[in-house]
Amino acid sequence: MTSIKKRLQAERRFKFYGQLGVFLSLLFVTLLMLKIFTTGSGAFFRTTIEADVFFDPAYMSVDQNSTKKEISRASFEALADSVVSSNFKNLDDANFIKVREMFTRRFDYQLRDHFLNNKDDFNRTITLDITASSDLDQIVKGNYPRNVPESQRKINDYQLSVLDELTDQDRIGSTFNFWFFTNGDSRDPETAGIWGAIMGSFYALMVCLAFAFPIGLFASVYLEEYTKPGRITDLIEVNINNLAAVPSIVFGLLGLGMLIGVFNMPFQVPLVGGLTLGFMTLPTIIIACRSSLRAVPPSIRHGALALGATKTQATFHHVVPLALPGTLTGTIIGMAQALGETAPLLMVGMVAFVMEIPGGPLDPATGLPSQIYLWSESAERGFIEKTSAGIMLLLLFLIVMNLTAVLIRRKVEVKW
Amino acid sequence: MVEKNMNYALKTNNVYVHYGNKMAINNVAIDFPKNEVTSLIGPSGCGKSTFLRCLNRMNDVIDSCKVEGSFIMNDSIDIYSNDMPIESLREKIGMVFQKPNPFPKSIYENVAYGPKIHGIASSQSELDELVKESLHRAGLYEEVKDRLMDVATGLSGGQQQRLCIARAIAIKPEIILMDEPCSALDPIATAKIEELINELKENYTIIIVTHSMSQASRVSSKTAFFHLGNLIEQGDTTKIFTKPDKEQTNDYITGRFG
Amino acid sequence: MNTHTDKNFENRLTIIRDQLSEMSAVVEKQLSLATACIKSKDSDSLETVKKLDLEVDDFEKTIRDDCFEVLTLHQPVASDLRLVFTALKVSKEMERIGDHCRGLSNKAISTKSNLDPEIIDSLSSLGSSVHALTHEVFDSLFKGNEEKAKESWRRDLEIDKLYKSILTTLIDKMEKDDALIESGTQHILIAKSLERIGDHAANIAEEVIFNISGQYQDLEKIKI
Numbered sequence: 001m002t003s004i005k006k007r008l009q010a011e012r013r014f015k016f017y018g019q020l021g022v023f024l025s026l027l028f029v030t031l032l033m034l035k036i037f038t039t040g041s042g043a044f045f046r047t048t049i050e051a052d053v054f055f056d057p058a059y060m061s062v063d064q065n066s067t068k069k070e071i072s073r074a075s076f077e078a079l080a081d082s083v084v085s086s087n088f089k090n091l092d093d094a095n096f097i098k099v100r101e102m103f104t105r106r107f108d109y110q111l112r113d114h115f116l117n118n119k120d121d122f123n124r125t126i127t128l129d130i131t132a133s134s135d136l137d138q139i140v141k142g143n144y145p146r147n148v149p150e151s152q153r154k155i156n157d158y159q160l161s162v163l164d165e166l167t168d169q170d171r172i173g174s175t176f177n178f179w180f181f182t183n184g185d186s187r188d189p190e191t192a193g194i195w196g197a198i199m200g201s202f203y204a205l206m207v208c209l210a211f212a213f214p215i216g217l218f219a220s221v222y223l224e225e226y227t228k229p230g231r232i233t234d235l236i237e238v239n240i241n242n243l244a245a246v247p248s249i250v251f252g253l254l255g256l257g258m259l260i261g262v263f264n265m266p267f268q269v270p271l272v273g274g275l276t277l278g279f280m281t282l283p284t285i286i287i288a289c290r291s292s293l294r295a296v297p298p299s300i301r302h303g304a305l306a307l308g309a310t311k312t313q314a315t316f317h318h319v320v321p322l323a324l325p326g327t328l329t330g331t332i333i334g335m336a337q338a339l340g341e342t343a344p345l346l347m348v349g350m351v352a353f354v355m356e357i358p359g360g361p362l363d364p365a366t367g368l369p370s371q372i373y374l375w376s377e378s379a380e381r382g383f384i385e386k387t388s389a390g391i392m393l394l395l396l397f398l399i400v401m402n403l404t405a406v407l408i409r410r411k412v413e414v415k416w
Numbered sequence: 417m418v419e420k421n422m423n424y425a426l427k428t429n430n431v432y433v434h435y436g437n438k439m440a441i442n443n444v445a446i447d448f449p450k451n452e453v454t455s456l457i458g459p460s461g462c463g464k465s466t467f468l469r470c471l472n473r474m475n476d477v478i479d480s481c482k483v484e485g486s487f488i489m490n491d492s493i494d495i496y497s498n499d500m501p502i503e504s505l506r507e508k509i510g511m512v513f514q515k516p517n518p519f520p521k522s523i524y525e526n527v528a529y530g531p532k533i534h535g536i537a538s539s540q541s542e543l544d545e546l547v548k549e550s551l552h553r554a555g556l557y558e559e560v561k562d563r564l565m566d567v568a569t570g571l572s573g574g575q576q577q578r579l580c581i582a583r584a585i586a587i588k589p590e591i592i593l594m595d596e597p598c599s600a601l602d603p604i605a606t607a608k609i610e611e612l613i614n615e616l617k618e619n620y621t622i623i624i625v626t627h628s629m630s631q632a633s634r635v636s637s638k639t640a641f642f643h644l645g646n647l648i649e650q651g652d653t654t655k656i657f658t659k660p661d662k663e664q665t666n667d668y669i670t671g672r673f674g
Numbered sequence: 675m676n677t678h679t680d681k682n683f684e685n686r687l688t689i690i691r692d693q694l695s696e697m698s699a700v701v702e703k704q705l706s707l708a709t710a711c712i713k714s715k716d717s718d719s720l721e722t723v724k725k726l727d728l729e730v731d732d733f734e735k736t737i738r739d740d741c742f743e744v745l746t747l748h749q750p751v752a753s754d755l756r757l758v759f760t761a762l763k764v765s766k767e768m769e770r771i772g773d774h775c776r777g778l779s780n781k782a783i784s785t786k787s788n789l790d791p792e793i794i795d796s797l798s799s800l801g802s803s804v805h806a807l808t809h810e811v812f813d814s815l816f817k818g819n820e821e822k823a824k825e826s827w828r829r830d831l832e833i834d835k836l837y838k839s840i841l842t843t844l845i846d847k848m849e850k851d852d853a854l855i856e857s858g859t860q861h862i863l864i865a866k867s868l869e870r871i872g873d874h875a876a877n878i879a880e881e882v883i884f885n886i887s888g889q890y891q892d893l894e895k896i897k898i
Contacts, residue, residue: 300520302513303518303580303583304519306474306513308502308504308507308530308534309503310503317529658755659756660752666753670751670754671678672679
């Protein structure tokens with residue numbers, strides 16, 4: 001009787017430990033998510049200052065008849081200054097600069113973009129929500145403390161007073177920061193966006209996939225189906241397994257030395273970054289593919305051979321399609337890993353400040369995790385929330401990719 | 417009762433098979449009468465399946481396996497000659513395995529695969545006809561005619577095995593090898609397959625390996641008894657089950673082995 | 675010979691074989707007593723023969739039921755099948771021999787014999803021959819001797835000849851003397867029973883040959 005009691009108690013204890021483990025893990029993950037979310041959510045909104053904008057012909061070098069090209073090339077800086085002085089009367093030079101600093105540095109870009117789409121506003125006054133500078137943005141969001149001595153603040157007392165005045169006038173607003181998703185990197189936190197990094201990672205992953213998947217698939221098929229077991233095959237298998245465990249920076253060195261050094265490929269481009277990631281992902285794909293091939297029962301091969309199929313026909317008509325779900329799952333997981341890697345990209349130069357959105361795999365670019373890293377290193381406070389927002393986005397992509405892998409596996413899974 | 421027919425679909429002689437150094441088949445010679453069912457019986461590990469696999473060269477898949485001997489089909493074709501491509505051989509000699517192994521594709525695809533790779537049908541409609549005819553011959557058509565595009569692995573065990581038979585006969589072989597085809601099936605499915613074998617022998621020569629002596633006595637007209645790689649006795653099935661020549665044979669079929 | 679892996683099966687077959695053997699011993703005893711009755715007219719012998727006949731009938735039923743059970747439950751083949759098949763047929767023949775023994779003893783005791791002692795002697799001698807033949811046949815059955823069985827089958831032909839000559843003699847005697855008709859007829863029937871026993875023994879010999887060789891042979895064409 002007692003032995004049964006002891007066994008049941010042990011059962012209950014074991015169950016409890018399991019539940020405790022799960023609970024703690026969920027707790028830590030939740031806390032992490034909360035921290036990231038609360039820090040990062042700010043990045044999705046930016047502070048604006050409502051201003052009256054008079055498209056004064058006196059300060060403009062183009063008019064409503066100018067072409068898009070001409071408008072794009074024109075400078076709107078003078079107009080920007082005029083807007084500041086017309087909204088804030090009677091400013092001396094020092095204060096003018098202080099007020100101008102409260103607006104985003106590239107205030108003129110915003111005016112130009114508006115004019116490009118609304119040429120008929122020439123010589124008219126409209127109300128625009130101008131993006132505030134990052135420092136102002138941070139003060140409004142409460143990330144900078146207000147009640148410290150001026151020397152310890154980014155915003156000086158005069159600017160604070162203007163801010164309070166504008167707040168009373170209800171001219172301080174907040175708008176959804178879609179620039180985060182459409183812009184490339186920038187020195188100014190308020191206009192910095194992640195699209196450049198996303199495209200950079202996208203091109204790199206496409207190159208990685210195009211390189212690693214076919215080679216991995218055919219190498220696995222050859223190793224699994226065509227080679228006879230022997231010392232050489234064992235040696236190859238051991239080496240491939242080891243490669244999967246090699247630190248990723250070693251692949252970065254390989255990319256640097258071979259692709260850039262020997263083949264003279266350009267520096268800092270997704271093509272090279274993608275190939276480097278491809279080297280890294282290849283062992284993962286081969287291991288996943290081989291294990292899927294092994295899981296196909298020999299009876300399928302025998303059935304095909306007994307019908308008079310050649311070995312190649314049996315392999316590609318029957319075995320490979322059955323091994324595909326497993327291979328795809330392994331590939332997607334490999335891609336997800338590659339997405340999150342910074343070290344190999346570092347060596348080939350894809351961890352750098354790149355402002356332009358890359359148009360293809362041969363344009364200079366940076367990757368998503370690299371971008372996050374760069375922002376985290378920045379001195380500007382405004383980049384803190386951007387870093388967390390970037391992390392949120394990266395996590396989202398990883399979750400989506402892993403979920404896709406699971407769904408594909410479920411959908412194409414075959415019962416023998 | 418097998419009449420004295422001189423027509424043999426396959427004659428084998430001096431067959432030796434080794435796995436590395438281990439001998440699996442020791443000097444076996446059997447002749448298989450055309451359009452008859454011959455069964456190979458014997459205890460586990462006696463080599464009957466190994467011998468069967470020699471006949472469509474499936475042993476070639478195993479590296480360590482060495483096959484010697486003469487295998488002559490229709491008194492003219494040497495199965496192991498270099499002039500005979502394996503794929504053509506397997507078009508003439510089909511095989512049905514112990515555990516039903518349909519491809520995880522549709523029923524239609526399973527039956528159509530063989531004809532497709534051998535280029536037997538010259539048009540889609542010809543292929544459709546061939547599939548239909550093969551399923552009919554295998555006694556499966558009525559049960560699946562409305563769901564030819566359903567996946568084959570959804571069928572019951574007995575239906576799957578009949579599908580494998582349909583698949584094998586779709587390429588119009590002369591000889592069908594069956595390696596314990598009913599061992600994974602229930603008695604009713606087994607009875608259906610045995611009845612099918614009875615019908616098939618009109619058009620094909622059938623060689624069946626079986627663990628069940630009652631099956632051998634039910635379906636075959638000639639029986640060969642293997643033990644430890646040796647052929648102990650071969651002959652008319654009725655004779656083997658009434659008064660076999662060798663005491664070993666009698667001991668085996670009456671259950672005195674062990 | 676090896677034994678069956680299935681001990682239950684092995685037991686059942688052994689029991690059938692043993693029963694058959696015991697039954698043959700009883701039949702032989704019956705036959706010996708019955709043939710003695712021809713001369714001795716001992717009514718105690720008659721009672722014994724009747725009692726033994728009941729035993730023989732029981733044996734036949736038991737063997738029949740045991741064989742049927744083995745066929746149902748074990749589906750025997752080859753040597754086992756031949757054993758069961760033979761046991762069924764032989765036990766039936768033995769049971770018929772037993773019946774004839776009872777019949778002839780009854781007639782031998784109840785008939786007042788006013789026949790010549792010579793005729794009684796030939797009848798008695800016929801009885802001994804039949805007994806010897808039956809003994810030989812049983813021997814060939816349990817020792818598995820095909821040649822001996824073939825010989826026994828031939829011996830029955832001689833017994834048939836002997837019967838015919840006794841028959842002719844008796845008919846002759848009866849034609850010449852009406853008073854001999856009643857006992858003559860009875861003794862013809864006794865002789866007939868003995869001849870039938872010989873036939874049954876020959877049938878058993880045929881079954882023995884089938885049991886050993888697996889085939890029914892056309893014995894008339896075979897020369898020894």
